[in-house]
Amino acid sequence: MARKITAKDVAERAGVSRSAVSRAFRSDRSLSDDKRVRVIEAARALGYVSPAAQAVASVTTGTITLVAGDLENPFYPVAAAELSQAIHAAGRRLILHTVPPDMDVDAVLQQVLDYRSDAAIVTSAHMSSRIARTCRDAGMPVILFNRVQPDAAMTAVTCDNYAGGRLAAQHFARLDRQRIAMVGGSADTSTHIERSRGFRDALTALGRPLTAAPDGAYRYDTAFAAARALFDGPNPPDAVFALNDVMALAVVDAAREAGLGVPDDVAIIGFDDIPMAAWPSYRLTTIRQPLRRMVAETLDLIDAQKADPTVGGTIRILPVEMIRRETA
Amino acid sequence: MARKITAKDVAERAGVSRSAVSRAFRSDRSLSDDKRVRVIEAARALGYVSPAAQAVASVTTGTITLVAGDLENPFYPVAAAELSQAIHAAGRRLILHTVPPDMDVDAVLQQVLDYRSDAAIVTSAHMSSRIARTCRDAGMPVILFNRVQPDAAMTAVTCDNYAGGRLAAQHFARLDRQRIAMVGGSADTSTHIERSRGFRDALTALGRPLTAAPDGAYRYDTAFAAARALFDGPNPPDAVFALNDVMALAVVDAAREAGLGVPDDVAIIGFDDIPMAAWPSYRLTTIRQPLRRMVAETLDLIDAQKADPTVGGTIRILPVEMIRRETA
DNA sequence: CCACGGATTGAAATGTTTTCAAGTCACCTC
DNA sequence: GAGGTGACTTGAAAACATTTCAATCCGTGG
Numbered sequence A, B: 001m002a003r004k005i006t007a008k009d010v011a012e013r014a015g016v017s018r019s020a021v022s023r024a025f026r027s028d029r030s031l032s033d034d035k036r037v038r039v040i041e042a043a044r045a046l047g048y049v050s051p052a053a054q055a056v057a058s059v060t061t062g063t064i065t066l067v068a069g070d071l072e073n074p075f076y077p078v079a080a081a082e083l084s085q086a087i088h089a090a091g092r093r094l095i096l097h098t099v100p101p102d103m104d105v106d107a108v109l110q111q112v113l114d115y116r117s118d119a120a121i122v123t124s125a126h127m128s129s130r131i132a133r134t135c136r137d138a139g140m141p142v143i144l145f146n147r148v149q150p151d152a153a154m155t156a157v158t159c160d161n162y163a164g165g166r167l168a169a170q171h172f173a174r175l176d177r178q179r180i181a182m183v184g185g186s187a188d189t190s191t192h193i194e195r196s197r198g199f200r201d202a203l204t205a206l207g208r209p210l211t212a213a214p215d216g217a218y219r220y221d222t223a224f225a226a227a228r229a230l231f232d233g234p235n236p237p238d239a240v241f242a243l244n245d246v247m248a249l250a251v252v253d254a255a256r257e258a259g260l261g262v263p264d265d266v267a268i269i270g271f272d273d274i275p276m277a278a279w280p281s282y283r284l285t286t287i288r289q290p291l292r293r294m295v296a297e298t299l300d301l302i303d304a305q306k307a308d309p310t311v312g313g314t315i316r317i318l319p320v321e322m323i324r325r326e327t328a
Numbered sequence C: 001c002c003a004c005g006g007a008t009t010g011a012a013a014t015g016t017t018t019t020c021a022a023g024t025c026a027c028c029t030c
Numbered sequence D: 001g002a003g004g005t006g007a008c009t010t011g012a013a014a015a016c017a018t019t020t021c022a023a024t025c026c027g028t029g030g
Helices: A009-012 A018-025 A033-046 A051-060 A075-090 A103-113 A129-137 A161-174 A192-204 A220-234 A244-257 A290-309 B009-014 B018-025 B033-046 B051-060 B074-088 B105-115 B130-136 B161-174 B189-206 B220-232 B245-257 B293-307
Strands: A063-068 A092-097 A118-121 A142-145 A155-159 A178-181 A210-212 A239-243 A267-272 A284-290 A313-319 A319-325 B063-068 B093-098 B117-123 B140-143 B157-158 B180-183 B211-213 B239-242 B267-274 B286-287 B315-318 B322-325
Touching: A009 A018, A009 A033, A018 A033, A051 A103, A051 B051, A051 B105, A063 A075, A063 A103, A075 A290, A075 B074, A075 B093, A075 B322, A092 A103, A092 A129, A092 A161, A092 B074, A103 A118, A103 A129, A103 B051, A118 A290, A129 A142, A142 A290, A155 A161, A155 A290, A161 A192, A161 A239, A161 A267, A161 B130, A161 B293, A178 A192, A178 A220, A178 A244, A192 A210, A220 A239, A239 A244, A244 A267, A284 B117, A290 A313, B009 B018, B009 B033, B009 B180, B018 B033, B063 B074, B074 B093, B074 B293, B093 B105, B105 B117, B117 B293, B130 B140, B140 B293, B157 B161, B157 B293, B161 B189, B161 B239, B161 B267, B161 B286, B180 B189, B180 B220, B180 B245, B189 B211, B220 B239, B220 B245, B239 B245, B245 B267, B293 B315
Parallel strands: A063 A092, A063 A118, A118 A142, A142 A155, A155 A313, A178 A210, A178 A239, A239 A267, A267 A284, B063 B093, B063 B117, B117 B140, B140 B157, B157 B315, B180 B211, B180 B239, B239 B267, B267 B286
Antiparallel strands: A092 B093, A284 A319, B286 B322
């Protein structure tokens, strides 16, 4: 067997004393940053793990961390439950780190890195390329779930949001609706951008105008207010595409409150297919995200990237389907 | 300054070699259990922390672990979000461990113990007294949230489930309902036991019979089926108390499907006051759990128990109130 | 220009972990 | 039931890692 690698080897390679190596790993403040970087680089190159790191690892191996932002949108708890099940079936454990709205994902990921989780799945907002690279260097795969980020070469799993938007538009055209509106999510999310782009593109191709596109912030209350304004306005829509289901349910409620028949007076389509969409009160027509497949692909990608780090940057886009119920 | 405590001191006190002390803390399998226990006890008595333990602690201090089972019931994601916010505001971090339905809470808690979380909040099913004691010995407070367990002297925070059940019964009496039914949760949970006991006791006191009490398993689909059977049966109820909101919404849907007017033909009351209860489609009358206060009390109890371990065993019961909307 | 103080560093002292060889015990084979 | 086999434990000692300490460096203010 190859001789075991010790702190001395690392020290020699980095051109420092053994003490410095130890300090680098104990996050001792008394060590200059450049020296710490050199040591950590050398340690990586030689495959050295300090006893402290080992102790942490022994407690954290086999865990996958889910970094989630919005737990109020039922899609995420459902996704978390599904992930939890799949991860446990694979003999691993799931940890969920919630990101407070005002907090940076980067800070949380640094956390996750310190925990030496096997991998991170991120469903919340943007992360910097810097932290993405840090994670990659540390050998921790990071997978964006239901999010895409084109700038950093990020691995991601999402459904075909663009195609979903198109499906909705085509269905409204098939129903021959004339005044078609959309309730948007948050303008800076990839899901909003893709879904609305698909919807707009298809409408244009079909020669139908988009009469209104208020912002619903992916939340029930804001979407309800937006929908109410729409229905009370001068040119009420006869079709509304809400960019997620929670907002679609708000639109249904607002339509009923306005005395409009669904789907006769106004057709409504949502996105996600959360469990509530199927409830008898709503029977919402929606674009289904293939949650189970997305989860399976995510775990797949984690293993693939673990085995071969160059896999990074893949984006898996899974097909959506329209579930036609009774609101459109 | 008192001489620093080393592994040698612990070894002497425990009557073992220094090696054994090291092994005890590195979760090395090659050490008999009784010896490990002796070592850990001696270490606790002397206040010794191994470097390995320190390394793990440095990464895990400030974290509170939430052990949750059922993420499908919206009450728990909402509670998790609320907890997450409060915990972050206190400068700590929240980790969520999901418990797969077939898995033991004990095993998960052992996990959490190994992580050296500052505290654990448990919302899922029963835990053994053995693990409870282990956690207490390790100095990790465990708080049951929305659960009570009378056997082990467990610290717990819950709302006044019994009073909530009474409130529902009294309201039905006020509405002069004659055929009163209940849709139960899971018979082995403390929430089911308390809520149904309060409801039954108050009905008896008011001289009204309970005509039926099917099992709804705290889930939408089973509750929907149970309610449908109730309304299609020979003696359909004119009032239904569902032991949580998700089931209450199912009962509303089932009533509407059966062509019954709510609340005229059948009055319906839920429990929890999840956000959906307020949605215009339902406007559910329900018993509100004081979630924010429950969260605050939970964090309070964690700190109190951290400061003084004898606090263990406290049960804080917070008052509920009935939110009257339009289903009863 | 010098005294001071804090940050940084390697050598050495102090601790911890791992290896190794020996001991123990349960279980299987004959 | 004797003896063999292998897995598990164990303490001593070797190998390692961490911390202490004294020395050095460097910037700051007098």
